[in-house]
Amino acid sequence: MSTRHFLTLLDMTPAELQSLIERAIELKQIRNSGQLYEPLKNRVLAMIFEKASTRTRVSFEAGMAQFGGHAMFLSPRDTQLGRGEPIEDSARVISSMVDVVMIRTFSHEIVETFAAYSRVPVINALTDDYHPCQLLADMQTFYELRGAIKGKTVAWVGDGNNMCNSYINAARQFDFKLNVACPEDFAPNAELVAREADRVQLYSSPEEAVAGAHLVCTDVWASMGQESEQRKREREFRGYQVNPALMDLAAADALFMHCLPAHRGEEISEDMMDDPRCVAFQQAENRLHAQKALLEFLLTGSH
Numbered sequence: 001m002s003t004r005h006f007l008t009l010l011d012m013t014p015a016e017l018q019s020l021i022e023r024a025i026e027l028k029q030i031r032n033s034g035q036l037y038e039p040l041k042n043r044v045l046a047m048i049f050e051k052a053s054t055r056t057r058v059s060f061e062a063g064m065a066q067f068g069g070h071a072m073f074l075s076p077r078d079t080q081l082g083r084g085e086p087i088e089d090s091a092r093v094i095s096s097m098v099d100v101v102m103i104r105t106f107s108h109e110i111v112e113t114f115a116a117y118s119r120v121p122v123i124n125a126l127t128d129d130y131h132p133c134q135l136l137a138d139m140q141t142f143y144e145l146r147g148a149i150k151g152k153t154v155a156w157v158g159d160g161n162n163m164c165n166s167y168i169n170a171a172r173q174f175d176f177k178l179n180v181a182c183p184e185d186f187a188p189n190a191e192l193v194a195r196e197a198d199r200v201q202l203y204s205s206p207e208e209a210v211a212g213a214h215l216v217c218t219d220v221w222a223s224m225g226q227e228s229e230q231r232k233r234e235r236e237f238r239g240y241q242v243n244p245a246l247m248d249l250a251a252a253d254a255l256f257m258h259c260l261p262a263h264r265g266e267e268i269s270e271d272m273m274d275d276p277r278c279v280a281f282q283q284a285e286n287r288l289h290a291q292k293a294l295l296e297f298l299l300t301g302s303h
């Protein structure tokens with residue numbers, strides 16, 4: 001069988017994604033019960049980070065340790081990747097020594113090229129275009145709290161960024177309706193929106209997008225790599241803040257998610273993280289369990 005990669009949610013079938021989420025919930029129970037479970041003994045994960053991270057690094061590294069394996073942190077500052085060694089050569093070399101590779105970088109093409117030259121599975125841990133690992137955790141969290149998301153309405157408020165693009169893929173794979181409210185110049189990938197036109201609808205008003213939604217999501221206004229646009233974006237996104245008053249327009253049992261890190265006073269109000277509808281910390285913890293399910297699937301082919 002050819003090597004499986006996880007570069008976007010479309011690399012898995014809907015059935016595989018659902019079974020990953022159910023497995024993540026089982027792995028969470030195994031860990032919470034204190035039981036040792038080490039299916040990846042002696043296996044090594046290489047983690048290439050060209051951008052900063054707290055959750056992604058800690059969850060992958062802790063997950064590999066809990067599974068009896070090892071994770072290796074590689075930054076461009078300390079490897080030849082940062083001195084211009086071609087991705088193709090790096091992929092051949094690194095994948096000849098480890099069992100799985102995780103990459104957080106800028107251009108999505110970098111992970112695609114790496115995967116094309118890798119002999120082991122490659123996981124996209126965030127590019128400028130997609131953040132599929134976060135969606136595994138988000139979908140797990142919704143499933144734990146509210147059951148199947150199929151047929152529900154999700155509202156995305158703010159930047160049409162990598163997270164928003166991944167929500168569009170999720171709308172297809174998990175079969176939900178996605179309302180996206182963003183300023184005109186910050187809409188998500190137009191091809192993706194057109195491809196999923198029967199599920200995804202763009203709005204300029206957050207109030208309209210959120211009306212009746214079962215899940216409301218947002219993310220920072222300036223992503224990593226866009227720091228110089230911070231001021232301009234603060235002006236452009238004014239009016240796109242998620243706060244308890246906006247949440248009151250959603251369904252009575254609506255949840256609020258944020259992949260974190262959050263900027264209080266910008267995309268969320270000061271009090272939004274403490275609102276009972278906010279599940280951002282459960283979402284963050286689920287990165288650990290969901291990615292352990294992903295690693296187990298990619299490396300052992302089970303579940």
Ligand code: CP
Pocket residue numbers: 052053054055056057126134259260261
């Ligand atoms: N949500 C997320 O990916 O967080 P980090 O940038 O801290 O990894």
Ligand code: NVA
Pocket residue numbers: 126161162163219220222223224259260261
């Ligand atoms: N959109 C954000 C997500 C961070 C987890 C970024 O790319 O910086």
